[in-house]
Amino acid sequence: MISLRHVTTTFAATRGRGPVTAVYDVSLEVGRGRIQGIIGFSGAGKSTLLRNINLLERPSSGEVQVGDTVLTGLGDEGLRRARHQIGMIFQGFNLVNNLTAAQNVELALKFAGVRDRAVRRRRAAEALEIVDLSGKASAYPAQLSGGQKQRVAIARALAPEPEVLLCDEPTSALDPFTTASVLQYLADVNREFGITVVIVTHEMEVIKALADDVAVMEDGRVVERFGAQDLLSGSFDPATSIGRYLVSDGISVDRRPATDVESTAQSEALLEVVR
Numbered sequence: 001m002i003s004l005r006h007v008t009t010t011f012a013a014t015r016g017r018g019p020v021t022a023v024y025d026v027s028l029e030v031g032r033g034r035i036q037g038i039i040g041f042s043g044a045g046k047s048t049l050l051r052n053i054n055l056l057e058r059p060s061s062g063e064v065q066v067g068d069t070v071l072t073g074l075g076d077e078g079l080r081r082a083r084h085q086i087g088m089i090f091q092g093f094n095l096v097n098n099l100t101a102a103q104n105v106e107l108a109l110k111f112a113g114v115r116d117r118a119v120r121r122r123r124a125a126e127a128l129e130i131v132d133l134s135g136k137a138s139a140y141p142a143q144l145s146g147g148q149k150q151r152v153a154i155a156r157a158l159a160p161e162p163e164v165l166l167c168d169e170p171t172s173a174l175d176p177f178t179t180a181s182v183l184q185y186l187a188d189v190n191r192e193f194g195i196t197v198v199i200v201t202h203e204m205e206v207i208k209a210l211a212d213d214v215a216v217m218e219d220g221r222v223v224e225r226f227g228a229q230d231l232l233s234g235s236f237d238p239a240t241s242i243g244r245y246l247v248s249d250g251i252s253v254d255r256r257p258a259t260d261v262e263s264t265a266q267s268e269a270l271l272e273v274v275r
C-alpha cells in the first residue's frame with residue numbers, strides 16, 4: 001500500500017547550522033491493512049519520514065508510492081487530490097479552536113472537495129459516531145479533554161474515507177488510560193475499514209500494543225525491523241537498544257544503596273551525563 005524507495009530528506013543549511021539529513025536512504029514497504037510502527041529517539045527523523053509519505057515534506061531524493069500512485073511524480077494539483085487518500089493525526093491535535101468538533105470534521109471534508117453542505121454534515125456526524133463522540137458534536141476544543149480532542153482529530157482524519165492514516169505521536173500528550181482508549185479506536189478503524197496505519201512514536205508501549213510491523217530509526221536511518229510476532233515468539237534477537245527494550249519487561253532502575261553498587265565510577269559517569 002505504501003512504498004518508500006531510497007528516500008532521503010535533507011534540510012538546507014540555515015544561519016549557524018549546516019544542512020541536516022533527517023532521513024537517509026530509507027526503503028520501506030507497508031502492506032494494505034497493516035499497522036506499521038516507527039519508533040526512535042527524539043531527532044531520529046520519524047516525523048520527517050512520516051511527512052514524506054504524504055509529501056508534506058518532499059524528499060530530496062527517492063520515490064514515494066501510495067496505492068497505485070507515485071506521489072513523487074505528481075504536480076501540485078495531482079498531489080492535492082491524491083492526499084485525500086491519506087489522513088493524518090498529530091500529537092498536538094491541531095484542531096481549529098473557534099470551530100466545534102463537528103465543524104472541525106466538516107472543514108476537513110470541505111478541503112477534501114465535498115461540496116454539498118448537507119453531505120458534509122452527515123459524514124461528520126458519522127465520523128464522530130465512530131469515535132463515540134456524537135454527544136460532543138457541538139463542543140468547542142477548549143471544552144474537550146485531551147483524549148476527546150484526539151478522537152475528534154481521528155474523526156476528522158477518517159471523514160474523507162482515506163485508505164491510509166498517518167499518526168505522529170498521537171498519544172504522547174495523553175495519560176495511560178486515555179492512550180489505551182485512543183489506541184483502541186485506531187485498532188478498531190484498522191480492523192473495520194481495513195485502513196493502513198503508520199504510527200510514529202517514542203513510546204514502547206504504543207508499539208507493543210498496536211503495531212504489526214516495527215521499524216526502528218536512528219540518525220535518519222531504519223536500523224532494525226521486526227514483526228510483532230517476533231516479539232511474542234521470543235525468536236527476535238535485537239541489535240538496537242530500542243529493540244532490546246521492547247523485548248525486556250520495561251524500565252528497570254537500580255535502587256540498591258550506593259555502597260552496594262560495584263563501581264562508583266559508573267554512577268559518576270551517569271552524573272556526568274545528567275550534568
Ligand SMILES: Nc1ncnc2c1ncn2[C@@H]1O[C@H](COP(=O)(O)OP(=O)(O)OP(=O)(O)O)[C@@H](O)[C@H]1O
Nearest residue numbers: 011020022040041042043044045046047048049202
Ligand atoms: N523543517 C526543518 N528544517 C530544518 N531541520 C529540520 C526540520 N524538521 C526537522 N529537522 C531536523 O531533522 C532531524 C529529524 O527531525 P524529526 O522531527 O524528523 O525527528 P523526530 O524523530 O520526529 O523527533 P521527535 O521524537 O523529537 O519528534 C532533527 O535533527 C531536526 O532538527
Ligand SMILES: [Mg+2]
Nearest residue numbers: 046047048168
Ligand atoms: Mg517527531
